[in-house]
Amino acid sequence: MQAVFFWLFSALAVGCALGVVFKKNPVVSAVFLMGSMLALACLFLLLDAHFIAVIQVLVYAGAVMVLFSFIIMILNLPQEELPPLALGGTRAWGVAFGAVALLFLAGKFFPTKEGFMPTSRGFGDVRSIAVPLFREYALAFELTSLVLLVGIVGAVLLAKRKV
Amino acid sequence: MDFRVGLVAVEVALSLLALLFILLGAWQRPNTSPTGAWAVAVLALIALGGFSLSSSGIDGVARSFYGLVVSDRLGAFLGLFSLISGLLVLFMSPAYLSREGIHKAEYYGLVFLSLVGGFFMFKAASLLTLFLGLEVLSMPLYVLCGLKRNFGKSPEAGLKYFYLGAFFSAVMLYGISFLYGALGTVNLEGLAALAISSNRHGLMCAFGLALLLCGLAFKAGLAPFHAWVPDVYEGAPTTITAFMATFVKVAAFGALIRILFSLPPDILPVLKPFGWLVAVLTMFAGNLGALYQTNIKRLLAFSSIAHAGYLLVGLLSFNALGQQGVLYYLLAYTFMNVGAFAVVIAFGQRGEENVTLDDLRGMGLRHPFLGVAMALFILSMIGIPPTAGFVGKYYLFAAALSAGMPVLAVIGVLNSVISLGYYLRVLVALFMMPEARAVIIPPKGFGAKVAVAACAVLVLWFGCFVSSPIAAFQGAFSQSMLQPGTIARLP
Numbered sequence: 180m181q182a183v184f185f186w187l188f189s190a191l192a193v194g195c196a197l198g199v200v201f202k203k204n205p206v207v208s209a210v211f212l213m214g215s216m217l218a219l220a221c222l223f224l225l226l227d228a229h230f231i232a233v234i235q236v237l238v239y240a241g242a243v244m245v246l247f248s249f250i251i252m253i254l255n256l257p258q259e260e261l262p263p264l265a266l267g268g269t270r271a272w273g274v275a276f277g278a279v280a281l282l283f284l285a286g287k288f289f290p291t292k293e294g295f296m297p298t299s300r301g302f303g304d305v306r307s308i309a310v311p312l313f314r315e316y317a318l319a320f321e322l323t324s325l326v327l328l329v330g331i332v333g334a335v336l337l338a339k340r341k342v
Numbered sequence: 343m344d345f346r347v348g349l350v351a352v353e354v355a356l357s358l359l360a361l362l363f364i365l366l367g368a369w370q371r372p373n374t375s376p377t378g379a380w381a382v383a384v385l386a387l388i389a390l391g392g393f394s395l396s397s398s399g400i401d402g403v404a405r406s407f408y409g410l411v412v413s414d415r416l417g418a419f420l421g422l423f424s425l426i427s428g429l430l431v432l433f434m435s436p437a438y439l440s441r442e443g444i445h446k447a448e449y450y451g452l453v454f455l456s457l458v459g460g461f462f463m464f465k466a467a468s469l470l471t472l473f474l475g476l477e478v479l480s481m482p483l484y485v486l487c488g489l490k491r492n493f494g495k496s497p498e499a500g501l502k503y504f505y506l507g508a509f510f511s512a513v514m515l516y517g518i519s520f521l522y523g524a525l526g527t528v529n530l531e532g533l534a535a536l537a538i539s540s541n542r543h544g545l546m547c548a549f550g551l552a553l554l555l556c557g558l559a560f561k562a563g564l565a566p567f568h569a570w571v572p573d574v575y576e577g578a579p580t581t582i583t584a585f586m587a588t589f590v591k592v593a594a595f596g597a598l599i600r601i602l603f604s605l606p607p608d609i610l611p612v613l614k615p616f617g618w619l620v621a622v623l624t625m626f627a628g629n630l631g632a633l634y635q636t637n638i639k640r641l642l643a644f645s646s647i648a649h650a651g652y653l654l655v656g657l658l659s660f661n662a663l664g665q666q667g668v669l670y671y672l673l674a675y676t677f678m679n680v681g682a683f684a685v686v687i688a689f690g691q692r693g694e695e696n697v698t699l700d701d702l703r704g705m706g707l708r709h710p711f712l713g714v715a716m717a718l719f720i721l722s723m724i725g726i727p728p729t730a731g732f733v734g735k736y737y738l739f740a741a742a743l744s745a746g747m748p749v750l751a752v753i754g755v756l757n758s759v760i761s762l763g764y765y766l767r768v769l770v771a772l773f774m775m776p777e778a779r780a781v782i783i784p785p786k787g788f789g790a791k792v793a794v795a796a797c798a799v800l801v802l803w804f805g806c807f808v809s810s811p812i813a814a815f816q817g818a819f820s821q822s823m824l825q826p827g828t829i830a831r832l833p
Contacts (some may be wrong), residue, residue: 255439255679317345322462322474325357326481329455332364333485336448 185225192218205251209244216240228303346406349413352390352421356458359386365452367646368794376447380436383450386470387429394422401675403822405467409529412467414822419815420464420596423673427588428457430680430793435581437787438687442579444489452482453585457773460593461488463600469528469554472597473507476561477512479593480507483586493693500579502729506570514557520550533604554601561661562594564654565623568647572631575643580690580697586684587646588676595653595672599665602657603819610660618750625757626782632764636698638686641764642679645723647673648761655754656738662816669815674730674804681797685716688790699771706772711791713772715798720765722801725758731803737812813819 195218198211216239223232301307311318347354362625363379370376404413431453439445459479460633466472484507488500518528523533524543560567567817575583605613628648635641653675656667689705689712690697706713735758804811 314343316410316470318350318410319470319474320408322471322478324460325455326363326474326477328364329452329485330483331477332448332451333481336367336446336485337488337491 181225188218188221188225189254191215192222206248209247209251213240213244214246226303227298230303230305230308233305293295344406344408346404349404349406349411350461352394353458353461353465355386355390355596356461358459359383360451361452361700363447363449363454367447367451367808370447374434375440375445376450377436379447379450380432382430384429384736385641387425387432391425391429394418395652398557402734410468410471411462411465413465415818416599416822417461417464417597417668417818419818420592420672421461423462423676424464424589424590427585427592427676427680428453428674430676430684431581431585431589433793433796434584434684434687434787434790437789438579438581438690440691441690441787442490444491444579444810449486449489452486456480456482456486456585457589460589460596463593464596466597466600467530469521469530472530472600473511473515473518476593476597477511479590480511480561481545482588486582486585487574489582490579493577493797496579497575497577499574502570502572502577505643510557510560510567510568513553513560517550517553517555517557520546521554522550524549530600530604533601534606536606536609551605558594558598559620562591562598563624563650564620565618565627565647565651567628568650568655569626571647572640572643575646576637576751577637580639580683580687583643584680587642587679587683591646591650591653592672592676595650595657595668598657599668601763602660614658617654618747621651621654621750622753624648624654625754627651629757629760629764632761635764636700638697638699638702639683641699642682642686644766645761645785646679648757649723650755651681652735652738652754654752655742655747658750659741659747661745662819663737663744665819666737666812667741670730670737670804670811670817671734673811674722674734674801677797677800678719678729678731678805681715681794681801682719682723684790684793684797685712685719688712689785701766702768702771703775704772704777705732705768708777710738712794715794716772717769717800718798720768723807724765728802728805730801733805733808 192215193217195211199208199215202208216235220235220240223229223235241262271323346703358694359382362375363376363383366376366379405411408411414510432450435449436445439449444812456479459475459477462471462478464475466475484500484504487503488497491497500737521536522528523534524546525535536551537544554565560570563571569830578586602610625648628644628646628651632641632648633642633646649671653668656664656671686697688690689702689709706716718729722729725732725735727733735754739751739754742754
């Protein structure tokens, strides 16, 4: 059963990633990227990494994609300005680097004879991240919130016309 | 549960007040001055200063928040310096901000938040607290630098400081991540296990430490990371320039002290030549650069680079004299620099007018109080007795001599001589030149005069009565988390 889901979501992730590269309309590409990220989140779920799965949806499929879409719409790129798909200089480098990275990752993560290590109890759930965050690192967490607050206040202060 | 909130009482109080000021800003009507916010801010800083003075008597070291925070005398002293700097800056703020049309309640909130960041840096027992403190300190300053949106150089200063600051924060964080990778901890005590020669993680440690120190050197304005200082100091509102020149320098040197004295002693001989080179470069860059300045804010910016170089000389000597000297000089530097900027504010006119040396011609005779005070601050920066600057410099260079670095001390004195070239130009302009303008606009700003008077008195006071602060500073290092053995074990 797990294997079925794994192949399903893997195919979805890779297919959507290809869609990002080969679709000409940037909005369509962005939607494909979102699909790829959602499929990745499902793969994380299969790996018992629940927290990362949720964060993947919230941060990448949610926040980052909204930002992407905004920028695409603000820039309003006309479609005909995009160059045609051809294996030119820059693109050839991209493909070469991609292939090397793929080989490297495949060598690193391909299951060895011993198989993968079993995860410990409670691995990857929200609790194992929440407890240190609000106990050992509570102070650091609060300091970070101050940084974010200053960012917001500062943006309003500098950007608003009449304050 | 290891939450001793009492240890961070000052920080909590400052943060809550900052939130209050930011909220007040939302209800402030256009073209009004938040006098109430100013009064609350001044009273709060006085009260907190009194509180930290009374609680700095606690001997020994207290830790809390799972090893993120440590409270010791070194941190208490540095915090006190910051409060003094903040208070003096607040006194000259209302008149200046109203003149430039940027008097907002948020200003006080951001200044307070910046102070909070500094306090956490002083109390850092972990690189995590140190880094986050630095960010809380820097972010409000980026905003404050760009506050004068109608004055072209202010947004430039804010943006420049923001980009470079963000870049160096990233560099620093990268360094910290290397240290974490090599040592498995970000606690400052864990740094004692750092070894760059014998350990198999030696290269990682060296790389991480170098990047971390680069990030702090940027904040302290040390060469070769000093290029931002003149532009940012010139463009920022003058009150914020004074705040940055004193408070940020105290914070950066506080962090440098914390890190350098947490290192194992066998690294120091490797580190010293680099520090030596940086100190010499910084002193020359500051003093030679200042010779060509006509804008007095830029001139003081270059002089602040030079002062960072002098401070590094004391820090590098790694002996008791050097530690006392660094603390004493930081205090003296706070008074003389805030005072000098307060005089600049008092002479200045709306829209950053009247801040060049030519504009100051003859003003010392026309306004003797401000003129004499400025002369006093300048003499203190040169290092002429009986001013606080002389005592500080004496300790710094004496420390270098007793640590066996006579060349560094000689270069320091030589640089003091070079600095006469531009400091005396200010005095000549103030007292020995005919007045530049037919119509003299009288300097305004009661608060700035209060700040000038306070700074002048303190510069003289700490130039004459040396023994009790020096004795107190001696205790600061030995009664802190820094192990006193570190110094004794040095070759």
